Amino acid sequence: MPNIHQAVLICAAHDKVFDALASEKGISGWWTPKATINAQLNSFARFHFGPTYYKEMKITELTPFELIKWHCTEGTDEWIGTNITFKLIPVTKENLINNYPEIQGQIEQQTNDAATLLIFNHDNWKSYTLMFAECSYTWGQFLKSLKLFCETGKGKPWPERHLNG
Numbered sequence: 647m648p649n650i651h652q653a654v655l656i657c658a659a660h661d662k663v664f665d666a667l668a669s670e671k672g673i674s675g676w677w678t679p680k681a682t683i684n685a686q687l688n689s690f691a692r693f694h695f696g697p698t699y700y701k702e703m704k705i706t707e708l709t710p711f712e713l714i715k716w717h718c719t720e721g722t723d724e725w726i727g728t729n730i731t732f733k734l735i736p737v738t739k740e741n742l743i744n745n746y747p748e749i750q751g752q753i754e755q756q757t758n759d760a761a762t763l764l765i766f767n768h769d770n771w772k773s774y775t776l777m778f779a780e781c782s783y784t785w786g787q788f789l790k791s792l793k794l795f796c797e798t799g800k801g802k803p804w805p806e807r808h809l810n811g
Contacts, residue, residue: 658796676801
């Protein structure tokens, strides 16, 4: 099965990144301004993209400041049954250099000592399709928006992300 995997270094504390992923205010700041989420295990979160289209996720794992896992229950057919995981690893620059040398380019751009390494997975796609490719690209853009939101307080959520590139 195809899977989307990303690693993003965010120059912000892991509790701040977790809040951006687990609260309506946070999600609205980097992904979509029309979000309904209550960060409770087995609850459902809904993310609107336009007047009639939305994605609904069941929160299947929730470990504060460490892990969030969603299971898609509603959306386009290709999304239904997929799993999205956000794993947060608090790191220092020294820890990154010693333990994660494969992200050297991101480490070099780190502006402060403490940061959060976000490991993102969107797994269990049925096949490699044009939608899979588009979502892989778009997740990269939205994770950049998450990084901006956590570091500067201003992300580029939908539809701004799609309108302004």
